[in-house]
Amino acid sequence: MQHSGANLRFLVLLFVSVLLINVDTHTRALAPVRAVLGIAVAPLQSLALLPRRAGEWVSLRAMSEPELLDRLDELEDERLRLSAELQRAESLEAENRRLRELLSASRRGLDRVMLAEIEDISFEPSVQSVLINKGIAHQVYEGQPVLDAHGVMGQVVRTSYLKSAVSLVTDPGQTVPVMVERNGLRALTTGGGSLDRLDVPYLDRNTDIRRGDVLVTSGMGGRFPYGYPVARVLEVTVDVNEPFLRIVAEPVARLGYSREVLLVWPGEPPEPVDLPAPPEDHGTAGAKPAETGDAAGSETTVAPAGGDEAAGAAAGEGADADRQ
Amino acid sequence: MLIGSNTQRPAWFIVASFAAAGCLNVLPLGWLGGYFQPDWVALVLIYWCFWEPERVGAVAGWCAGLMLDLLTGGILGRFALGKTIVGFAANKISLRLRVYPVWQQCVGVAAIIALDTLTHAVVHLLLEEGPMPLARWLTPAASMIMWPLVVVLLSPRSRQHRYR
Known part of the structure; x- marks a missing residue:
């Protein structure tokens, strides 16, 4: 009697497991379950990461002072270079915003970001997803884009209270709407199954795309914000027997190496950061936009001649206000 | 009765062994590129299915599998399915x-874990994630090698003389 009971239990559990897999792949009904149960296993996850963390701590302690000073120097240099670039990017950003306003296109600004860390927890290295140490508690949501310092990494597919799983762009199920940076040609990338390969399907044989082209997110579909690099085209093969080009690209993000990643909230303004801004920034920011606004106005034929000044000034003020 | 059936282990010990095995499973050891990783949860599960068949079976296997699903942040049910099968099969042949x-048990253990790997491969195909990498089939072999260690670690002292 007990025997048949065990058999029945087994069959029920099999059914439940298959049901779980189906429900979890096709719906989000299990998100609350995962959020709650996820808390229970969080201590185990921390425990599993302990050896790696300890190793890193030890190797950091073991670094000699000159080594650390070198590293510090390197980072200082990098920071200076980046802040110079940032200033340039900021003025471009302001100019871009004004031009878009003149064209009455929708505004497109910087996005709110948050730093997260990859926890290398995976029983199966082949599955193209990683776990990060931010979850619902940090307002992470399913479908959220994830970047690293070099480009788009992927998107959040599952969240629990404290962790989330990120599916990489190289996952065969992941499709990212992109465009060729050089000419604005729209395309898609899909994962090729290994960490260094992306496919670009459905492009006609006479499409203008070549080796070395950079593919950036096009913002189509509304999930990934516009303008972040995704991949670089490695080879373009023409096969006369096939209607489409065979294009292989490599992801720009360093998928196998990055530890720190950025979670992006597209459309949300960034939190104010203390930038090393020169003190006269306020004055020039007000003056410069008016100039560029005029220049843009004289080139743009759609805007009425009288409105140029006003639009330029208004945009300048807008940019100014944003910066404060 | 057979050896060991009179030595009941406390429930907390069984639960703790599963938790420890779960940690080991997701520990980023990177043996041979991460592929040659023994399935510690399956090993512990099989151990308890052999020597505590009244308490540990398919249900415990399902729970352990769900724990792995949560630990890895994957699709719920993926590991639970395989571990349910492992628990049931191990219970069936425990006597x-x-x-x-x-050392002869190793072969049986490898066979049971191969069932788990097979389940995994099927799920991989059904979810259209592409074929499971062939290297994943090393898991039964890797686990088999670790079986004696698990037996020695989990056996009560009264039975340990058998393995010396």
Whole structure:
């Protein structure tokens, strides 16, 4: 009697497991379950990461002072270079915003970001997803884009209270709407199954795309914000027997190496950061936009001649206000 | 009765062993590029299915699998399915296998874990994630090698003389 009971239990559990897999792949009904149960296993996850963390701590302690000073120097240099670039990017950003306003296109600004860390927890290295140490508690949501310092990494597919799983762009199920940076040609990338390969399907044989082209997110579909690099085209093969080009690209993000990643909230303004801004920034920011606004106005034929000044000034003020 | 059935282990010990195995499973050891990783949860599960068949079976296997699903942040049910099968199969052959010497049990253990790998491969295909990498088939072999260690670690002292 007990025997048949065990058999029945087994069959029920099999059914439940298959049901779980189906429900979890096709719906989000299990998100609350995962959020709650996820808390229970969080201590185990921390425990599993302990050896790696300890190793890193030890190797950091073991670094000699000159080594650390070198590293510090390197980072200082990098920071200076980046802040110079940032200033340039900021003025471009302001100019871009004004031009878009003149064209009455929708505004497109910087996005709110948050730093997260990859926890290398995976029983199966082949599955193209990683776990990060931010979850619902940090307002992470399913479908959220994830970047690293070099480009788009992927998107959040599952969240629990404290962790989330990120599916990489190289996952065969992941499709990212992109465009060729050089000419604005729209395309898609899909994962090729290994960490260094992306496919670009459905492009006609006479499409203008070549080796070395950079593919950036096009913002189509509304999930990934516009303008972040995704991949670089490695080879373009023409096969006369096939209607489409065979294009292989490599992801720009360093998928196998990055530890720190950025979670992006597209459309949300960034939190104010203390930038090393020169003190006269306020004055020039007000003056410069008016100039560029005029220049843009004289080139743009759609805007009425009288409105140029006003639009330029208004945009300048807008940019100014944003910066404060 | 057979050896070991009179030595009941406390429930907390069983639960703790599963938790420890779960940690080991997701520990980023990177043996041979991460592929040659023993399935510690399956090993612990099989151990308890052999020597505590009244308490540990398919249900415990399902729970352990769900724990792995949560630990890895994957699709719920993926590991639970395989571990349910492992628990059931191990229970079925526990009476036959536990009288064998440990090194002969290894073969049976590898066979049971191969069932788990097979389940995994099927799920991979059904979810259209592409074929499971062939290297994943090393898991039964890697686990088999670790079986004696698990037996020695989890056996009560009264039975340990058998393995010396």
